[in-house]
Amino acid sequence: MLTHKSDQSGGRSRSTIRRSLQALALLFAMVIGTLPWTGAAQAHGTVINPASRAYQCWQSWGNQHMNPAMQQQDPMCWQAFQANPDTMWNWMSQLRDGLAGQFQARTPDGQLCSNALSRNNSLNQPGAWRATNVSRNLTVQMYDQASHGADYFRVYVTKQGFNPATQQLGWGNLDLITTTGRYAPAQNISFNVSLPDRSGKHILFVVWKASHMDQTYMWCSDINVG
Template sequence: MPRFTRRALWPCVAAAAVLVAAVLVAPGPAGAHGVALVPGSRTYLCYVDGLQANGQIIPSNPACADAVAQGGQQPLYDWFGVLRSDAGGRTTGYIPDGQICGGGTTKYAAYNAARTDWPTTHLTAGSTIQLHYSNWAAHPGTFHMYITKDGWNPLTPLAWGDLVPFWSVTDPPQSGGPGGFNYYYWDTTLPAAKTGRHILFIQWVRSDSQENFFSCSDVVFDGGHGEVTGVGGSQPSSSPSQSRSASPSVSVSPSASKTPSPPSSSSPSTGGGGGGCTATWQNVAINWAGHFQAEVTVKNTGSSTLNGWTVKWTYTGGQGFDGAPWNGTLTGQPPNVVVKNVDWNRVLGPNATTSFGFNGTGTAPATPPALTCTSP
């Protein structure tokens, strides 16, 4: 399995204060009710890319910048609002070809543009990932997932004939209550043998009304594990064959400054719990006011294969999490943190390593916390 430098694998939820500031600056009322956060939709990742400390939205990504030039900032303040109130589950003929990503609306028409420089999530065909879909307003219903056909040309407007259904889920669990950056989540196995650029399209069909929601996420199947490029100054992949390692991924927290602060001077902290594994903490050189990033590497130090691992530590400075970890499952909340493996990095052979990362709130610990690592 390829190993990339993971500075942000899955788009992370932002602090509520930043959202409030952005809404106060927005020139009109916010809409509703949800789009994909993982893999991130065009409107969500353009919002992340463009949000400034003063609440203005000024994207650095060229596709996002052109969309704002065409349709203004309001569609990104309402990044969760690509919807039709009378859709009733209709697809072909209801929303015209070429207008699918914008839900057939004038407001989001700029996000239908056929181009290859939208923010992009890097994935591995046939892998199982956890989808996150904003629950800005929670409703019962079914999420229908589609992927573009093999041979689809990303420089042509998206048509219904380009899409193939591959997954659906009804009333999945939620990470928290509506009204913030919480989300519905479910595990999905991606179609096998996919390569190059594609669009992952989700239509959320409410079961209690005719209202439907539409979400287009730009993805590239290149062996990635959810790394995002084209956000916050990183370079989007310019062709389906471009290697992920050619353009570093960045933090996609909407509260992140576009200018990272210098790396922490603290040295890595390694700990073990006698369970056949060690865990090593490393502060990452991406920090912004009240937030930091860290990465933890887990190593199997035993002579037999590990079938699952757990890392624990205790915060002493009031630190927390800005969203969920990537490549790890948070099962114990601060100050007594517990992170367990996800499915794809559950098994580690002798001397094998894996890592998980996260955006933290507060100040990065000057002295990394003592870590313990155990296996079942």
């Protein structure tokens, strides 16, 4: 009888331990789910000035993405975090493979700011995105953590009269203003851009064709041309 009771006690102890471990595993998963995930993002890059939409949201709110003040202070970043926080955690990973230079034909109107990636659809939404103040002559700064280099950058700006607060971006809303040459692998790449006659709120749209393989990146940067 004593042996039998000891087995029951041991069984209950093991069951209690299992339940405790399961609870700890669940808690750990919940905590990890609230932290920035940057594994995939570390191999790529984005335009950091004027800041792309996802980068601006991450830079402004990444450390306080649960702050309810964001809803009033930065409503477009708020809706983006609500839609999919991974869009901001992976601000370096807005790429598509294998476009073979056909980025315009294979990117529908209304999906330019997300690079036609459904997980980033929040970036396509019109509204009061925070804008970087720029002059008509500006320097575009791009950060590429893995130093892929570039076959080229193509830079567009929205036409005068386009309203980023109410309109989704389409190819017909853009003017191509710069096509660069190749850039050697480097983490920091910058080049000068001269805007045509523009004033007020606009979108600077940048296409990056990386050199290491057939990867095409596209970003929207909100600007206020003074």
